[in-house]
Amino acid sequence: xxxxxxxxxxxxxxxxxxxxxxxxxxxxxxxxxxxxxxxxxxxxxxxxxxxxxxxxxxxxxxxxxxxxxxxxxxxxxxxxxxxxxxxxxxxxxxxxxxxxxxxxxxxxxxxxxxxxxxxxxxxxxxxxxxxxxxxxxxxxxxxxxxxxxxxxxxxxxxxxxxxxxxxxxxxxxxxxxxxxxxxxxxxxxxxxxxxxxxxxxxxxxxxxxxxxxxxxxxxxxxxxxxxxxxxxxxxxxxxxxxxxxxxxxxxxxxxxxxxxxxxxxxxxxxxxxxxxxxxxxxxxxxxxxxxxxxxxxxxxxxxxxxxxxxxxxxxxxxxxxxxxxxxxxxxxxxxxxxxxxxxxxxxxxxxxxxxxxxxxxxxxxxxxxxxxxxxxxxxxxxxxxxxxxxxxxxxxxxxxxxxx
Amino acid sequence: xxxxxxxxxxxxxxxxxxxxxxxxxxxxxxxxxxxxxxxxxxxxxxxxxxxxxxxxxxxxxxxxxxxxxxxxxxxxxxxxxxxxxxxxxxxxxxxxxxxxxxxxxxxxxxxxxxxxxxxxxxxxxxxxxxxxxxxxxxxxxxxxxxxxxxxxxxxxxxxxxxxxxxxxxxxxxxxxxxxxxxxxxxxxxxxxxxxxxxxxxxxxxxxxxxxxxxxxxxxxxxxxxxxxxxxxxxxxxxxxxxxxxxxxxxxxxxxxxxxxxxxxxxxxxxxxxxxxxxxxxxxxxxxxxxxxxxxxxxxxxxxxxxxxxxxxxxxxxxxxxxxxxxxxxxxxxxxxxxxxxxxxxxxxxxxxxxxxxxxxxxxxxxxxxx
Numbered sequence: 046x047x048x049x050x051x052x053x054x055x056x057x058x059x060x061x062x063x064x065x066x067x068x069x070x071x072x073x074x075x076x077x078x079x080x081x082x083x084x085x086x087x088x089x090x091x092x093x094x095x096x097x098x099x100x101x102x103x104x105x106x107x108x109x110x111x112x113x114x115x116x117x118x119x120x121x122x123x124x125x126x127x128x129x130x131x132x133x134x135x136x137x138x139x140x141x142x143x144x145x146x147x148x149x150x151x152x153x154x155x156x157x158x159x160x161x162x163x164x165x166x167x168x169x170x171x172x173x174x175x176x177x178x179x180x181x182x183x184x185x186x187x188x189x190x191x192x193x194x195x196x197x198x199x200x201x202x203x204x205x206x207x208x209x210x211x212x213x214x215x216x217x218x219x220x221x222x223x224x225x226x227x228x229x230x231x232x233x234x235x236x237x238x239x240x241x242x243x244x245x246x247x248x249x250x251x252x253x254x255x256x257x258x259x260x261x262x263x264x265x266x267x268x269x270x271x272x273x274x275x276x277x278x279x280x281x282x283x284x285x286x287x288x289x290x291x292x293x294x295x296x297x298x299x300x301x302x303x304x305x306x307x308x309x310x311x312x313x314x315x316x317x318x319x320x321x322x323x324x325x326x327x328x329x330x331x332x333x334x335x336x337x338x339x340x341x342x343x344x345x346x347x348x349x350x351x352x353x354x355x356x357x358x359x360x361x362x363x364x365x366x367x368x369x370x371x372x373x374x375x376x377x378x379x380x381x382x383x384x385x386x387x388x389x390x391x392x393x394x395x396x397x398x399x400x401x402x403x404x405x406x407x408x409x410x411x412x413x414x415x416x417x418x419x420x421x422x423x424x425x426x427x428x429x430x431x432x433x434x435x436x437x438x439x440x441x442x443x444x445x446x447x448x449x
Numbered sequence: 450x451x452x453x454x455x456x457x458x459x460x461x462x463x464x465x466x467x468x469x470x471x472x473x474x475x476x477x478x479x480x481x482x483x484x485x486x487x488x489x490x491x492x493x494x495x496x497x498x499x500x501x502x503x504x505x506x507x508x509x510x511x512x513x514x515x516x517x518x519x520x521x522x523x524x525x526x527x528x529x530x531x532x533x534x535x536x537x538x539x540x541x542x543x544x545x546x547x548x549x550x551x552x553x554x555x556x557x558x559x560x561x562x563x564x565x566x567x568x569x570x571x572x573x574x575x576x577x578x579x580x581x582x583x584x585x586x587x588x589x590x591x592x593x594x595x596x597x598x599x600x601x602x603x604x605x606x607x608x609x610x611x612x613x614x615x616x617x618x619x620x621x622x623x624x625x626x627x628x629x630x631x632x633x634x635x636x637x638x639x640x641x642x643x644x645x646x647x648x649x650x651x652x653x654x655x656x657x658x659x660x661x662x663x664x665x666x667x668x669x670x671x672x673x674x675x676x677x678x679x680x681x682x683x684x685x686x687x688x689x690x691x692x693x694x695x696x697x698x699x700x701x702x703x704x705x706x707x708x709x710x711x712x713x714x715x716x717x718x719x720x721x722x723x724x725x726x727x728x729x730x731x732x733x734x735x736x737x738x739x740x741x742x743x744x745x746x747x748x749x750x751x752x753x754x755x756x757x758x759x760x761x762x763x764x765x766x767x768x769x770x771x772x773x774x775x776x777x778x779x780x781x782x783x784x785x786x787x788x789x790x791x792x793x794x795x796x797x798x799x800x801x802x803x804x805x806x807x808x809x810x811x812x813x814x815x816x817x818x819x
Contacts, residue, residue, distance in 0.1 A: 080727070080728070081727070081728030082727070082728055082744070121723070305730075306730070314727035314728075315726060315727040315760075320725050321725070321727070322725050323725070325723050325725075327718035327719065327720050327721075328713075329483060329484070329485070329709065329712075329713045329719070329741070330483065330484035330485055330741045330742055330744070330756075330757075331729070331741070331742055331743075332704075332706075332709065332740070332741050332742075333737045333738060333739070333740050333741075333742060333752075334738065334739060335738045335739045336738075337737065338736075339731050339735060339737055340731055340732065340733055340734075340735050341731065341732065341733050342730075342731050343727075343728045343729065343730050343731075344728060344729050344731065344742070345728035345729065345744055346485070346743070346744055358728075359728075
């Protein structure tokens, strides 16, 4: 039996993230690279450590290899602890049978024994889908102050985007009056961030009841939270102000990366008081050659830049050769962009090769029909042949031969 | 035989006096280099890459920055239940205290050496900059049935106290050693990196202690005529830091692609303490060429032929050329800097101009505001 912990975190990292297409073909969404040297999961994990939460269960199911390897013993986040620390929780066989995690609530239900080992008062439920810096300890304090059973983090989104979110109508005292799931005509712009604090005794009971309900899809948002609300439990909304972005689609992943180059965006990754930790490759500093033109961009260790880079985020060990051009693009670790190649408005995944003279993506201004425009995506390890042309919006999953 | 039979010993303070500016507050081992490293990262990583799992770091003074850097040895995978990294500071006993020489320092750690139970000991200083394949050197030592193997390079020798050159026969055996007296022609000079049998080392140290010999060269040179002493030729890039000028040159050497490949081959990585800085951000006014830049910098000015360490700011309109700019230093708007070594946390204020010469770089001490 472990020592009692007041609050532990459970991080739902089992989702496929199917809207990210080929980027999540072999890796779970929380392992998708972001911001030059991070993966999405670095944000909730770093937030936990910075908030004083030292016990985190990471629930994995879809393509967990890269994620498991990345998290390892949790040392990069100071989560290699004698007491607590980070634990990978995948579905396992039980005497009653073997089941995959059927839904978010079921995933937690299957790990009730893990949670009970720490005998917590509160459980923080997180997802591995968002980029944000948040002090969870303040939210837990709010939960205690309101004597709540469930507290949901919310942020105010622009009214015109509100219909894409799960919304809450909130009373003056902060309690939640009503939920609206992606309504056509929103009555609120207070969106749920997918961050929940539950009083564990209460959550435990609802998990058991939810499991017993054969009609339930065992999901927090669709089943468990509405059930708590219906029964009149004390549910509160906790307002968060700051940068928060769901990176669930190609466009939002592209946007969220380029946000880092916008000085007006409130997301400082170099904040000594709130560091975002990650597992670092052992690579020397990046080298900028004499032919390079490098502006408005983010570059990290191991890169070699001798071409023209503008408004882009380059991950570790990326090479941009002389005469190559990279604009408005995200280039993930180990990719090589050869002489005279052009990559714009694109996401190029890890270890790809864009051969000499190839063209990937197009600027929206050059399109005849803007509806045909979109970010081009090149998958992991894909080779784009010499002088090949990759259209906007394309998702390239296998090698493309050269052209004359 | 494997490198696991080797005990690594690193002298972190050896030759501190050749770069007094940089070692005023630190050891030679903790002198910053190449944007994100400390000099000790090179021998330490080479040892780990060779499979050595037990390393003692001998320190004499000013070793707080070194302790801060190496910690428990985790970045080098040397934080182990068995073996791993040990710091060996001086301790006061009836006849010990601060070390007078390397032999003295080793004698102070003789129980650590004998208790290791290893067959071989690898000894190195920290001012030898290179990615030496110690595994290959050990193989050579065993193949030659050598009693003592000394690494050397062939070039103009470093102008440094006890600079030694060797005569090496066709078999690789060292037949003669002498102190270097001219620094103008190429010679096979000692890198002060050695592999020796542990029991032989212990015997030599006991003898030296009895004779009150504190200098290591005085132990090694008589062995050349009496034992099988071989020279291991280091072919890839290596540089012995012997002055502030050679430190400056060793940094700018990194702008040569071949030297970068020699120092940072993909299969023999150099490990260092992780600082979790964000990537470097280049602004709209940045113009950077032929430079090595670490993470966490904000560059919005001109940078040419430079080594830029972590967290450096180069403001709009600033011009930085032929310089080594260390961690968290700020070059203000419109400032111009040429042939300068700026230590950590230096502030060069707006529109100030500062310039040295390529054979005489200006050094600016830690935390100084100009």
